[in-house]
Amino acid sequence: MRDRVDDVTRASARLLPQLQLWRPGIFLVAILFSLPIFTIVSFLLHPANDIWQHLLDTVLGEYLLNSALLVVGVGIGTLVIGVGCAWLTSLCVFPGKRLFAWALLMPLAFPGYIIAYTYTGMFDFAGPVQSLLRELSGWGFRDYYFPEIRSLGGAITMFTLVLYPYVYLLARAAFLEQSVCVLEVSRTLGCSVWSSFYRVALPLARPAIVAGLSLALMETLADYGMVSFFGLSVFTTGIFRTWFGLGDAAAAAKLASILLLFVFTLVVIERWSRKRAQYHHSSNRYSVLPQYRLRGYRAWLAFLACLLPLFFGFVLPAGQLTVWALQTYRHMVDASFLALTLNSILLAASAAVLAVVLALFLAYGKRQFRGPLVTASIRVVATGYAIPGTVVAVGVIIPLAWFDNRVDSWMSDHFDVSTGLLLSGSLFALMFAYMVRFLAISVQSVESGLGKIRQSMDDAARSLAYTPAQILLRVHMPLMKATVLTAFLIVFVDVMKELPATLILRPFDFNTLAVRAFELAGDERLADSSTAALMIVAVGLVPVLLLSRSIATARAGS
């Protein structure tokens, strides 16, 4: 039936000349970058050793309890602030609403560890707040109660302040997407404004809210910088201690595998919720949403409810960092600091370029060779983002060290040359870890961009006498420009902020802004860490502003 000659290829599906190595290349990339994940997962089944037994007897319970308390606390906090603010800014009218709608995202620019240093600097015993309190009251040490920032409660507060935007973002989008009809129907059926919120809007938005919540909790579990600074015993700090304190890679990896189990649970919840969120979309008719005009004290309460998270999550800590930076930049900003900054930028930029190139390779590959195996490969790559940096680092170093040792022993046997640690302590290892963690973001971004270029546009251009190469140049490139740039930016910023993987995998004497800020803060030089911290926050603001611009304009159906 179908003995066609080879030169007749289906023109539409194969935009680019069919490269023999493309499809195997996709599998190779997928296997390579999921290797660390599989390494860690394999330790779940690894037989226990003495140190593991010791951990089990002593600290594992504490890790579990603390992580659970942290997750519950942050969950409640982000839920209340995120959903509340989302409801107010999407369906109510009050002074400042327009500003709050995007400004409430700004705390996202703060990595957890930086807001933790800032608040510690402000509120600990020697900090300006307590000093002022003592001066005004004449109290001395231990004369009064003041909440301790470096505590579980403090950590919950800090995480809540910087992570609520995840819930806010998705909840707001869900509220805005709800069709007017559904809300109006509930009003005609006798629901008041508030009961239509509880009985209709909130249940409809629930999948989106759960998705946002899972993202916030993933970040909470992934954090190392804040919990180690606060001296909390949770999984990430435990992995560090087991590895560097007890020197046991296997036990550390086993801890990491348990952490991974929790993270995967969240990933599954998140994906499932997002899927459900689509089904909850019942009507396609949109018009201007009904807006409840708040007056009098209600308007001011709404104003305050939106102002407080913004103030404590961004304005106050950013202001404090700025003050410190102004005080200390004279002795902090020197040649070595500039070198450090340049180092960070180069590292982040090369990681971002690599991530975008790989993402283009994968996404175009998927478009060309649709198939379950290709799709599955890309999905595997895309789970990396959920995995804590600490876990990724452990997962990268174990296979690389194995490889190094093999090469070393082979070289010594055959050529009597020791190659030592070829890859483990190198920039290669670091870059590899960044790809494992951040490739997902660039793939997602590029895929969404490519998804907007429908097949019919390729066909249209070919019917207008354009060759595939010309189509790439004239149609795809201009349309992809924005998404590729976004992918680059987001990976760039994430690498700038990344702490635990960099801390573990960086070559000897290689520093980044994030590591520097962490080290200075660890030495209690909080004010001195502010220049590095402020730069990280400033860079982190870029994607937040991009996001807020799209949030200000996007509204389904309009």
Place this chain on the structure above:
Amino acid sequence: MTSQLDVVDLDAGYDDLQVLNQVSFRLQPGEIGCLLGPSGCGKSTVLRCIAGFEPAWNGHIFIDNAEVSSRRYSLPPEQRNIGMVFQDFALFPHLRVEDNVGFGLKHLPRRERQSRIQEMLAIVGMPAYAQAYPHQLSGGQQQRIALARALAPRPTILLLDEPFSNMDVELREQLAREVRSILKQENNTAVLVTHDQNEAFAMADQICVINEGSILQQGSGYDLYHQPNSRFVADFIGQGVIIPATVEDSTTVKTELGRITGDSIIDAAPGSLVDVLIRPDDVIHDDASEESAIVVEKAFRGANFLYFLRMDSGVEVMCLAPSHHNHRINERIGIRLDLDHLVIFARAEAG
């Protein structure tokens, strides 16, 4: 005889699934053809083969007497000089209307390109929108721009893939007539693919009814309606019922509604049982008639009523009556047949 498009015994499909089976048709210059069929019948595949997006498994396609597709050969789409209008219009979102229209004119010098763009925008009635972006246009406007873009390079053949299916129902026929007049004005040869018979009637000179990858019948809308060659075509085009009849002689059959005499020879022996197609406009409401039936259901259509009637034998027919004949459900009304084209099918096995 020269033809602009000649499709000969075309087989094609996707992966291992054969979709088209021996499809053949031909269009003269300036003729508008239509491939009409239910969704999934393979009509879009024919279009994609003509465009060169899909290869032919067997058979040949000639455009302007030059072979472009065969089992061994497929000329790339960009070398076929075809224009295509897509279901989703596929306008380039990053380009203004004028640049979309001028996209296929890259070989022309700037000034000529500009004048052709202006000319095309004038033809589709949108000269004021040259600077707009596609997302600022309504669906109907986007479609006109898609048409202008496809016609601008003066293609040998224009292909339209369900071009109206994203439009409001009320707009479809009007747009179809508009597009037809534009095509006729430029004397374009075109192939339209649709599942909507009204679009096909409004636009096409020649209609091919396709089902399951094969062309069942080819002809004008009038022929297909009045002389369907199969039960599928009879059912797919227009409304109607099939009632039992007995052959009396070479031109006459007897039905419950009386004798019907056609103008062609019946291919069945006298006395044999056959089925006859009765269209709603074949059944005339006439109170003076001897035959009568009971109103089972009725649908108000503005200018007329469509009555669903049950005769005494239980056989149901439809009747199109002027709208001032308003009868109640269960009322008995007189009817008679007024039928010029006798359409007879062999009795279906299942009865």
